[in-house]
Amino acid sequence: MVERWLEEHPSAAAATALVDLMRNSDPQVRYLAARFVPSAWPRDEQEAPPDLDTRLRAVAEDSIPQVRGAALWALACYPSRENETFLVGRLAAEKHVDNTCSNILRSLRRIGRPGAIDTVLPFTGDPRRHVRSLAWEYLTLFDDDRVTQRLAEVLLLPDPAVSHDAASGVYTFMSVHADSPHLAQIRAALVRCALDPSRSPSHRTEMADHIDDQEKKAQAYASILGAVHDDTELRAELVKKLKNLGSKVAE
Numbered sequence: 001m002v003e004r005w006l007e008e009h010p011s012a013a014a015a016t017a018l019v020d021l022m023r024n025s026d027p028q029v030r031y032l033a034a035r036f037v038p039s040a041w042p043r044d045e046q047e048a049p050p051d052l053d054t055r056l057r058a059v060a061e062d063s064i065p066q067v068r069g070a071a072l073w074a075l076a077c078y079p080s081r082e083n084e085t086f087l088v089g090r091l092a093a094e095k096h097v098d099n100t101c102s103n104i105l106r107s108l109r110r111i112g113r114p115g116a117i118d119t120v121l122p123f124t125g126d127p128r129r130h131v132r133s134l135a136w137e138y139l140t141l142f143d144d145d146r147v148t149q150r151l152a153e154v155l156l157l158p159d160p161a162v163s164h165d166a167a168s169g170v171y172t173f174m175s176v177h178a179d180s181p182h183l184a185q186i187r188a189a190l191v192r193c194a195l196d197p198s199r200s201p202s203h204r205t206e207m208a209d210h211i212d213d214q215e216k217k218a219q220a221y222a223s224i225l226g227a228v229h230d231d232t233e234l235r236a237e238l239v240k241k242l243k244n245l246g247s248k249v250a251e
């Protein structure tokens with residue numbers, strides 16, 4: 001009931017009160033207060049209570065992960081270089097804690113500056129899918145050679161799950177940075193993956209879907225079609241894709 005009320009009546013006053021409660025000496029009070037922070041926080045970040053970031057940085061080193069996580073999430077509303085540096089510094093310490101690690105990555109994305117690129121890059125290979133996805137959400141904000149090089153590297157990794165997340169990152173990157181001078185290495189990696197017979201046909205098809213050169217896309221689909229014999233559904237899908245490209249291979 002309290003959480004629903006806060007969701008319907010978010011305010012700077014409520015957010016400030018909860019941050020103060022997260023500094024209470026009673027760990028149960030701190031834990032309960034942290035649960036309500038996302039609900040109580042003003043929806044418009046421009047209306048966030050001023051000058052709370054010093055208190056939030058202190059709370060972000062609490063012994064309770066949920067309390068730290070709430071503070072790390074709220075820090076994104078104060079996008080100073082000092083807070084960005086603080087979040088980057090906390091990422092190494094929190095990388096094995098799901099809640100806090102995820103909230104740091106979310107906050108870095110919301111702040112939206114490239115100062116954390118080198119620190120976040122390794123998280124694209126994290127065993128946790130949600131962490132990999134959050135890392136790409138941050139990294140693909142930037143038209144940076146380090147990002148496109150890492151996208152190309154991860155696309156070529158043999159693990160289809162990790163490669164799949166990179167493909168999602170490619171889609172975002174190419175949508176946002178369509179004129180990037182760094183796209184050549186991504187395009188080459190996509191074609192290489194799509195034509196690699198050691199990969200599963202479904203994985204190859206996913207890579208081919210992201211190729212933006214229509215002729216190379218058609219070549220990739222045709223190559224995959226030639227390798228698919230028993231999967232009638234995938235064959236039908238590939239034939240449809242080829243027809244849509246105007247390829248005679250589908251006839």
